[in-house]
Amino acid sequence: MDDDQQILRNLFAGNNISVPKNRAALLEEFLKEEQNIKAINAVVENQNLLINNWKMDNRITDIIQQPVRILNATVGKPYETKFDFDKFKWKDIAAFQFEGLDEVGLHHDEKTKQLTGVPTQSGDFKIVFKFKLAGEPEDAAFHEKLIPLIINPDPKSLWKNLESDKNDPYWKEDNVTQFAPLGDRHILVSSKRGRAHANVGSFREDDFAYRDLDDGWSLVVVADGAGSAKISRKGSALACNSVVQYFTENSSKESLAEFDVLLQQHKNNSGDDTQKKLNNYVYNKLGKAALYVHKQLAEFATKAEVPLKDLNSTLIFTLFKKYDIGYAFLSFGVGDCPIAILNKGVTEVTLMNWIDVGEFGGGTRFITMPEIFQNEKFATRFGFKLIDDFSYLIMMSDGIYDPKFVVEANLPNIKKWKEFLADLGGKNEDGVKVELHPENKDIVNQFSTWMDFWSPGNHDDRTLAIVL
Amino acid sequence: MRRLPVYLLLDTSGSMTGEPIEAVKNGVQVMISSLRQNPQAIETAFISIISFDSTAKQLVPLTDLASFQMVDIKASGTTNLGEALKLVATCIDTEVAKTTPEQKGDWKPLVFIMTDGIPTDDWQIGLEEFKKRKTAFTVACAAGASADTNVLKQITENVVSLDTADSQSIAKFFTWVTASIGVTSTKVEDAGKEITGLSELPPPPSELNIVV
Numbered sequence: 001m002d003d004d005q006q007i008l009r010n011l012f013a014g015n016n017i018s019v020p021k022n023r024a025a026l027l028e029e030f031l032k033e034e035q036n037i038k039a040i041n042a043v044v045e046n047q048n049l050l051i052n053n054w055k056m057d058n059r060i061t062d063i064i065q066q067p068v069r070i071l072n073a074t075v076g077k078p079y080e081t082k083f084d085f086d087k088f089k090w091k092d093i094a095a096f097q098f099e100g101l102d103e104v105g106l107h108h109d110e111k112t113k114q115l116t117g118v119p120t121q122s123g124d125f126k127i128v129f130k131f132k133l134a135g136e137p138e139d140a141a142f143h144e145k146l147i148p149l150i151i152n153p154d155p156k157s158l159w160k161n162l163e164s165d166k167n168d169p170y171w172k173e174d175n176v177t178q179f180a181p182l183g184d185r186h187i188l189v190s191s192k193r194g195r196a197h198a199n200v201g202s203f204r205e206d207d208f209a210y211r212d213l214d215d216g217w218s219l220v221v222v223a224d225g226a227g228s229a230k231i232s233r234k235g236s237a238l239a240c241n242s243v244v245q246y247f248t249e250n251s252s253k254e255s256l257a258e259f260d261v262l263l264q265q266h267k268n269n270s271g272d273d274t275q276k277k278l279n280n281y282v283y284n285k286l287g288k289a290a291l292y293v294h295k296q297l298a299e300f301a302t303k304a305e306v307p308l309k310d311l312n313s314t315l316i317f318t319l320f321k322k323y324d325i326g327y328a329f330l331s332f333g334v335g336d337c338p339i340a341i342l343n344k345g346v347t348e349v350t351l352m353n354w355i356d357v358g359e360f361g362g363g364t365r366f367i368t369m370p371e372i373f374q375n376e377k378f379a380t381r382f383g384f385k386l387i388d389d390f391s392y393l394i395m396m397s398d399g400i401y402d403p404k405f406v407v408e409a410n411l412p413n414i415k416k417w418k419e420f421l422a423d424l425g426g427k428n429e430d431g432v433k434v435e436l437h438p439e440n441k442d443i444v445n446q447f448s449t450w451m452d453f454w455s456p457g458n459h460d461d462r463t464l465a466i467v468l
Numbered sequence: 469m470r471r472l473p474v475y476l477l478l479d480t481s482g483s484m485t486g487e488p489i490e491a492v493k494n495g496v497q498v499m500i501s502s503l504r505q506n507p508q509a510i511e512t513a514f515i516s517i518i519s520f521d522s523t524a525k526q527l528v529p530l531t532d533l534a535s536f537q538m539v540d541i542k543a544s545g546t547t548n549l550g551e552a553l554k555l556v557a558t559c560i561d562t563e564v565a566k567t568t569p570e571q572k573g574d575w576k577p578l579v580f581i582m583t584d585g586i587p588t589d590d591w592q593i594g595l596e597e598f599k600k601r602k603t604a605f606t607v608a609c610a611a612g613a614s615a616d617t618n619v620l621k622q623i624t625e626n627v628v629s630l631d632t633a634d635s636q637s638i639a640k641f642f643t644w645v646t647a648s649i650g651v652t653s654t655k656v657e658d659a660g661k662e663i664t665g666l667s668e669l670p671p672p673p674s675e676l677n678i679v680v
Contacts, residue, residue, distance in 0.1 A: 072535050124501055152534045158507035196654075199507060409569040456511040457469035 099128035122153035162201030183218035195459035206461040209240035226312035235311030331383040352383035399462035403455035479583035484543035491635035495642030520552035521545035549587035550594030576604040627679040
């Protein structure tokens, strides 16, 4: 009764009607009339209704404006992110539904309180979150909140694979994988155009060659044409062919025979003297080969009327031969391509060369640079090793070295090489396996597939030669 | 993997209120969406947003394009450009990996600065700190007539200007930034080389004047 009186007094006050003391009794009587009681109750009810409605509208606007960020997704990559009402403080949401999730391959899982699924299309989407609050009539319309959702394209799908121009005078095949006998062993080699080149339809700049020479020697060559040089694809091809050419010439064959004599002497008395003689031999013999390659490139540049640096290419080559005391390896290297020999049992790695890595990216050296021949370090570019037996001789371009070994410091580490072999053996993201034995009929296919491994940021040409 | 760090230093002072700040926000959004379509950029480019008004803040730490989400920015206060330069120097120290024998470091960062006014703080101190850090290149954009290109010229030789700080001009600037990041990420991936100056970037659109 007192409450009612207060409501009435507030109402009157709001309308400038005063109730003097001498009318207090009248007011009490007024409040007893049934009609008036009903009216006051209706006022209270309507007031409450207005208050509730206002609160409800505020709450709905709060929810609609509340920033809700959800993790970006990627096409094809399983996605899950918490979508927890408690965390958003949405305990008063009584009913809800999503619109636009199905279309992109996602759904809301109430049990796990997650948005989950495998996104099917990329773009900047706005997911519609429709909701009703507790206390709203059942037939009330849903309110809509827009939630931004970014779905990235699958990075792999962004790379185009455009064929290179076959009419180009320096064209070479985009991808080559071969398996062949070499000496008393076999060679498995693959050279693939990098995705960066495939994306714009340009050429593979890596190259390789291998050859059995007459007197038991076998030769493997890998060259990596510089990305910044205009026709380095020709430079790398010419470099590989020139090495083969040099060692198949008559005069070179004769002097390779001299190595047998020196090695025999070395075997008989393993003094410093014979070791020095062998080193000298390697330096002279392979040094001549390197210089021959350089000259061939220079000659080509002159004829083609292009600057020699347009042919910039790195070069590594290894000669090996089986003797009764083990295998002899001779090598030369300029640039950032490593040559490694893994012993029988893979307990030890022997690196045949040091690699030219500049202080800054791209600071490597090329066979086209005359200054490498005058440099004091030239003599250290050659290697000679005598190893009882070996499981693998491995030569690679930086397209393999960068993703698989990352830094030079990993090269002497046998653990890294074991990981590398395990990777070839199927321990990789896609489970692609190469069975590295000569009886494997499917070895070329397996190896070719393995060579296409995905490594973000590593899309250079890849060349990998394995003597097994 | 070697990342390509990109720092965007954005003026959020009071004078940017309205159309300019909305244009900047939109410009960054469009830039990110478009870079996400570039296979080299989406793998290598990492973006950070630093705002400066009465104070400088790193709104978004160095983040890969795939995870990047733009934050809301509002314009108010003064133009503490010096503080922003000092902050980006600190961020480069902590976020950009250096090359050591055991790890391959990141590429040198790209820095884009956009301002519509004159610094209100002691910006030379910040500049001194910034100059000690190596960047592949720094581009400063003077948006509108109130910006002082002479100040920007002391920060970097690569200065461009917009006649007016309207949404169309600002959009053009960001389109060009997008192209520049795209070209740089392609170049570092393909040739293993960094870009060192404006001359190696795509030609700016006509709305962008190169300040010499």
